[in-house]
Amino acid sequence: MRATTLATAAVVALASHANADTIRIDVGQNNALAFSPDSVTAKVGDILDFHFHAINHSVVMGDFDTPCAPAKTGGFFSGFMPVSGSGEADESFQVKVNSTDPIFFYCAQNTFSHCKSGMSGVVNGPSSGNTLAAYQSAAKNVKSASNPASVFGGSLVADASSSPTTSAAAAATTSCTVTSNSGGGNGYKRSTTCTSGAGSVQVSLGIVAAFTFGMAILMS
Ligand SMILES: [Cu+2]
Numbered sequence: 001m002r003a004t005t006l007a008t009a010a011v012v013a014l015a016s017h018a019n020a021d022t023i024r025i026d027v028g029q030n031n032a033l034a035f036s037p038d039s040v041t042a043k044v045g046d047i048l049d050f051h052f053h054a055i056n057h058s059v060v061m062g063d064f065d066t067p068c069a070p071a072k073t074g075g076f077f078s079g080f081m082p083v084s085g086s087g088e089a090d091e092s093f094q095v096k097v098n099s100t101d102p103i104f105f106y107c108a109q110n111t112f113s114h115c116k117s118g119m120s121g122v123v124n125g126p127s128s129g130n131t132l133a134a135y136q137s138a139a140k141n142v143k144s145a146s147n148p149a150s151v152f153g154g155s156l157v158a159d160a161s162s163s164p165t166t167s168a169a170a171a172a173t174t175s176c177t178v179t180s181n182s183g184g185g186n187g188y189k190r191s192t193t194c195t196s197g198a199g200s201v202q203v204s205l206g207i208v209a210a211f212t213f214g215m216a217i218l219m220s
Pocket of ligand 1: 028057107114
């Protein structure tokens with residue numbers, strides 16, 4: 001009986017792996033403080049693929065009970081993704097779904113209070129009880145959003161649909177590791193090491209300086 005259950009589980013795992021889908025979620029598209037879509041259904045093995053739009057968004061996994069704060073165990077954080085002008089960040093953030101339990105996520109940008117304003121979403125959310133609507137309602141009472149100290153829980157992947165600002169980002173399959181990540185969402189420094197087959201490239205985004213300058217104007 002137990003062996004049968006395990007065998008069945010293995011078959012199910014294999015089957016779901018074979019049919020893994022990549023689920024695109026746009027972050028802040030058309031200047032909306034929103035994820036689009038903000039409610040998705042995913043199975044184990046699927047990939048959540050977050051694409052970041054201007055000006056500076058992020059995605060953090062949270063817990064239903066504490067809106068706009070990082071999950072107490074596990075989770076993920078993309079880092080802040082500054083984008084100047086229009087278009088998308090040169091990397092998307094991909095998270096593998098390991099469970100069909102609800103996964104709440106939000107943007108930790110505090111300039112214009114993104115999470116508080118309803119910038120959150122859910123994977124496999126229930127239709128009643130702990131719903132995304134309930135999460136967003138509770139988020140209105142949160143003083144400010146918070147974010148983990150470093151990027152974790154997913155992979156930054158070169159985004160072919162963006163307009164690359166660096167030659168390294170133009171590589172079709174580039175795997176990147178973020179080596180530093182500081183700031184609470186405004187001025188933001190980013191240092192990414194990307195490997196694109198031919199070797200390792202250090203990418204420094206000039207966009208950061210431009211963005212910080214822009215935010216200084218915005219904040220003054
Ligand atoms: Cu945001």
